[in-house]
Amino acid sequence: MGGDFAPASVVTGALEALREAQGRFSVILVGQRDKIQAEIAKNGELAEHEMVRKHYSIEQAEEVIEMHDSPTAALKSKRNSSIGIGLTLQREKKAHAFVSAGNTGAVMSASTLILGRLKHVGRPTIGALIPTAKSPALLVDAGANVDCRAKHLLEFGLMGSIYVSSMLGKTNPVVGLLNIGEEGSKGNAAAVEAYGLMKESSLNFVGNVEGRDLLKGEVDVIVCDGFVGNVLLKFGESIPAFFKAKVTRIAEQSLRQKLIALLARGTLRGVMKELDYQEHGGVPLLGVNGVSIIGHGRSTPKAIKNMIFRAEETAVRQVPRRIEQAMLHLPE
Amino acid sequence: MGGDFAPASVVTGALEALREAQGRFSVILVGQRDKIQAEIAKNGELAEHEMVRKHYSIEQAEEVIEMHDSPTAALKSKRNSSIGIGLTLQREKKAHAFVSAGNTGAVMSASTLILGRLKHVGRPTIGALIPTAKSPALLVDAGANVDCRAKHLLEFGLMGSIYVSSMLGKTNPVVGLLNIGEEGSKGNAAAVEAYGLMKESSLNFVGNVEGRDLLKGEVDVIVCDGFVGNVLLKFGESIPAFFKAKVTRIAEQSLRQKLIALLARGTLRGVMKELDYQEHGGVPLLGVNGVSIIGHGRSTPKAIKNMIFRAEETAVRQVPRRIEQAMLHLPE
Numbered sequence: 001m002g003g004d005f006a007p008a009s010v011v012t013g014a015l016e017a018l019r020e021a022q023g024r025f026s027v028i029l030v031g032q033r034d035k036i037q038a039e040i041a042k043n044g045e046l047a048e049h050e051m052v053r054k055h056y057s058i059e060q061a062e063e064v065i066e067m068h069d070s071p072t073a074a075l076k077s078k079r080n081s082s083i084g085i086g087l088t089l090q091r092e093k094k095a096h097a098f099v100s101a102g103n104t105g106a107v108m109s110a111s112t113l114i115l116g117r118l119k120h121v122g123r124p125t126i127g128a129l130i131p132t133a134k135s136p137a138l139l140v141d142a143g144a145n146v147d148c149r150a151k152h153l154l155e156f157g158l159m160g161s162i163y164v165s166s167m168l169g170k171t172n173p174v175v176g177l178l179n180i181g182e183e184g185s186k187g188n189a190a191a192v193e194a195y196g197l198m199k200e201s202s203l204n205f206v207g208n209v210e211g212r213d214l215l216k217g218e219v220d221v222i223v224c225d226g227f228v229g230n231v232l233l234k235f236g237e238s239i240p241a242f243f244k245a246k247v248t249r250i251a252e253q254s255l256r257q258k259l260i261a262l263l264a265r266g267t268l269r270g271v272m273k274e275l276d277y278q279e280h281g282g283v284p285l286l287g288v289n290g291v292s293i294i295g296h297g298r299s300t301p302k303a304i305k306n307m308i309f310r311a312e313e314t315a316v317r318q319v320p321r322r323i324e325q326a327m328l329h330l331p332e
Numbered sequence: 333m334g335g336d337f338a339p340a341s342v343v344t345g346a347l348e349a350l351r352e353a354q355g356r357f358s359v360i361l362v363g364q365r366d367k368i369q370a371e372i373a374k375n376g377e378l379a380e381h382e383m384v385r386k387h388y389s390i391e392q393a394e395e396v397i398e399m400h401d402s403p404t405a406a407l408k409s410k411r412n413s414s415i416g417i418g419l420t421l422q423r424e425k426k427a428h429a430f431v432s433a434g435n436t437g438a439v440m441s442a443s444t445l446i447l448g449r450l451k452h453v454g455r456p457t458i459g460a461l462i463p464t465a466k467s468p469a470l471l472v473d474a475g476a477n478v479d480c481r482a483k484h485l486l487e488f489g490l491m492g493s494i495y496v497s498s499m500l501g502k503t504n505p506v507v508g509l510l511n512i513g514e515e516g517s518k519g520n521a522a523a524v525e526a527y528g529l530m531k532e533s534s535l536n537f538v539g540n541v542e543g544r545d546l547l548k549g550e551v552d553v554i555v556c557d558g559f560v561g562n563v564l565l566k567f568g569e570s571i572p573a574f575f576k577a578k579v580t581r582i583a584e585q586s587l588r589q590k591l592i593a594l595l596a597r598g599t600l601r602g603v604m605k606e607l608d609y610q611e612h613g614g615v616p617l618l619g620v621n622g623v624s625i626i627g628h629g630r631s632t633p634k635a636i637k638n639m640i641f642r643a644e645e646t647a648v649r650q651v652p653r654r655i656e657q658a659m660l661h662l663p664e
Contacts, residue, residue, distance in 0.1 A: 133577055143512055146520040180475055180562040188478040188559050211566030215574040227520050228560050230512040232567060234543030239571060242547040245465055246603045257599060264596040267589060271578040 002102020013304025334434020345636025
């Protein structure tokens with residue numbers, strides 16, 4: 001029931017994931033049964049596909065936490081929300097992973113509350129994959145924790161490192177601390193202290209990285225607090241639309257410019273695609289005792305489909321277990 | 333003597349500014365006389381232009397604060413640096429403004445130390461103009477203060493507002509607080525408190541703005557701490573090169589793509605130009621008792637020229653006096 005285009009976008013994305021998965025996994029659609037069934041019916045042939053109809057079920061959840069609801073208040077008052085029931089299915093081992101494009105704060109709080117934190121994790125975090133000149137890098141924290149102490153930043157680096165090595169197949173990922181200068185003495189109080197902690201840790205810590213280094217792709221895990229991460233991520237997401245508007249405006253100046261813009265459309269679309277968050281689906285919540293993937297409110301069916309595949313992979317690769325193992329070796 | 337291409341870039345930029353200014357102002361070149369004279373000689377005809385040769389002088393400064401020097405240590409040990417002598421000329425009313433592409437930290441510290449802070453200003457700040465879909469917006473603080481309290485953020489909003497109204501001719505500029513959500517309850521502790529202070533102030537405060545809103549141009553002054561501002565600014569500066577590399581890579585895929593890229597080059601250059609920091613020259617240091625403009629280390633002659641024009645305008649429009657007036661009305 002979550003996201004701006006729910007349940008249409010969620011249902012279609014889930015059915016498309018099932019068709020592609022060829023029976024590798026099943027999906028439980030959690031929410032208002034009648035609405036979900038109506039959406040399934042709209043998908044016609046896709047819903048009738050053998051690999052689809054055999055692999056989904058519906059779990060009734062009467063209440064819906066809306067995008068504008070206060071997370072903590074909603075979790076208390078709406079005990080039968082789709083978010084709450086979906087996560088409870090995972091806690092009860094009836095599901096291996098949870099995916100939602102709903103209220104981010106509510107999904108984070110409910111995941112921590114219902115699944116619980118992994119041992120030694122002070123603060124669960126969300127990490128977002130961002131495009132770079134080389135392979136994608138994980139920006140962590142991407143918005144879960146706005147006031148962070150140095151030890152939290154160290155935790156983020158460790159959890160991010162495990163996620164990248166597990167999911168992107170990078171051994172010993174390069175970890176950088178987002179800062180305003182290269183030297184260890186630069187930055188705010190938390191960053192200066194975190195630099196010291198990370199240098200002494202088992203991380204493959206390369207030191208500070210600056211805003212201009214993010215797109216270079218020299219670093220696999222970029223550590224920052226959730227305030228900076230969220231601002232940066234949302235700024236980055238807005239760039240393709242900004243470029244598109246600028247090119248459109250220039251194209252309007254003359255017929256020649258218009259023709260050039262038409263010709264170059266495919267090329268530009270290729271560049272934009274690499275900047276598109278929909279490609280990567282959602283962001284993982286790391287540090288909880290289970291798999292919880294949070295999608296953008298504006299998730300399209302394609303984004304939902306990618307999120308489901310991401311969730312499958314996170315569960316199969318046992319990312320939570322690996323994080324728990326790694327946290328054992330963290331200094332107190 | 334400041335900047336990666338000094339003194340060549342600085343000297344050429346200054347001479348070009350003089351030619352364009354047609355005698356409206358003079359420039360004092362502060363630094364090692366022999367090096368400066370050698371650079372002037374290289375400019376041939378430009379240096380011989382009547383409006384140029386009549387309007388510059390050289391002030392000897394034996395020492396140079398290098399880009400990698402620690403600002404505070406360098407200010408103590410290098411008492412005859414070009415930064416120190418240049419700012420002292422302004423304090424002694426022998427100059428109306430100071431411009432440098434040198435060590436940012438040293439220029440900030442020396443400006444505060446030598447020119448002094450304006451009354452009621454807790455923390456001088458630097459503001460950077462960023463491109464938007466509409467007119468440029470001022471991002472303040474752009475890197476001067478990394479650990480900020482709410483009252484500092486309020487000050488930045490006020491100083492930024494005065495700068496934008498004085499320099500861009502906007503009456504009652506719209507001020508937004510950079511945050512991770514629209515509601516006043518969102519964000520880190522400093523942002524939550526600053527929201528309240530700004531709402532109660534005389535600012536034309538529109539509330540929180542998110543990362544995705546920056547390029548829209550709905551806000552004239554974007555307030556944030558210098559950590560976030562610096563990261564964001566450097567990230568933004570790196571985008572044109574990232575796009576260029578992506579387009580080049582796509583162009584290499586086929587002859588057709590190569591031709592399209594060649595045709596579209598002018599269009600793309602137009603878009604990139606709007607994102608280019610060189611166009612705006614440097615960033616002003618606000619809150620000191622004088623005019624101090626800090627340029628990018630990689631400033632080209634064009635950037636230096638634009639910085640000098642910006643400095644002239646800041647002095648003519650009496651921005652420091654206006655800030656001092658406005659600060660009087662700030663609640664304690």
